[in-house]
Amino acid sequence: MLTTAELLFMEEHLRGNQSLTRLIQMAGENCTDQQLRSLCQQMYSDHQRQNQVFSRFLQPNM
Amino acid sequence: MMMNQPRMTDRDYMQLLLNEHKHAANCLTKFALECASDQLRQQCETTLQETLRHHKLIWNAMNQRQWYQPRMASPVEISQAQNQFGHLTSGQMPQNYGQMPQTFGQPQTQSYGQTQSFGQSPQNYGPMTQNYV
Numbered sequence: 001m002l003t004t005a006e007l008l009f010m011e012e013h014l015r016g017n018q019s020l021t022r023l024i025q026m027a028g029e030n031c032t033d034q035q036l037r038s039l040c041q042q043m044y045s046d047h048q049r050q051n052q053v054f055s056r057f058l059q060p061n062m
Numbered sequence: 063m064m065m066n067q068p069r070m071t072d073r074d075y076m077q078l079l080l081n082e083h084k085h086a087a088n089c090l091t092k093f094a095l096e097c098a099s100d101q102l103r104q105q106c107e108t109t110l111q112e113t114l115r116h117h118k119l120i121w122n123a124m125n126q127r128q129w130y131q132p133r134m135a136s137p138v139e140i141s142q143a144q145n146q147f148g149h150l151t152s153g154q155m156p157q158n159y160g161q162m163p164q165t166f167g168q169p170q171t172q173s174y175g176q177t178q179s180f181g182q183s184p185q186n187y188g189p190m191t192q193n194y195v
Contacts, residue, residue: 002099002102003096003098005096005098006096006097006099006102009092009093009096010093012089013090013093016085016086016089017086020079020082020086023075023078023079023082027075027076027079030070030075031072032072033072036072036075036123039119039120040079043116043119046112050112053105053109054105054109057102057105
């Protein structure tokens with residue numbers, strides 16, 4: 001069960017983090033510097049995992 | 063007729079990612095502060111730590127490439143701060159201790175009590191990414 005405040009912040013966090021994940025993916029694909037591409041790949045997987053973890057709080061059994 | 067859009071550089075991407083991680087850290091702090099659930103608050107704190115770690119990695123990458131070099135405070139500015147707050151180092155209270163500065167406390171106590179800030183910040187979340195993603 002979530003409070004209304006938690007739900008509001010959860011929705012905004014997931015929305016914002018989805019956008020950020022896409023931006024990181026785009027940066028990883030378009031950066032010319034290999035070190036930066038590698039940094040983006042690492043951050044991309046972290047953000048994907050964050051999205052999965054937070055979205056579990058929306059499940060009825062949480 | 064198609065216009066050629068200027069290509070985003072590595073530096074542009076890193077600057078965007080730096081800004082977005084700063085913003086995400088701010089939002090996660092507010093999120094954690096509004097959590098009633100201990101489990102959810104813990105998740106916010108864990109994610110905030112990871113966001114700060116990402117921010118530092120981006121910051122380091124930019125700083126190494128001389129894309130992000132914050133201006134250092136001048137000796138004059140430091141001296142002014144020392145004059146203002148030097149008494150805190152010695153543990154002594156200034157002579158006017160106990161007299162609340164007029165600017166201190168007023169905005170915070172009003173907004174904390176009224177919680178007007180709640181609900182406004184989520185609407186602002188992620189405005190920069192919308193232009194680029």
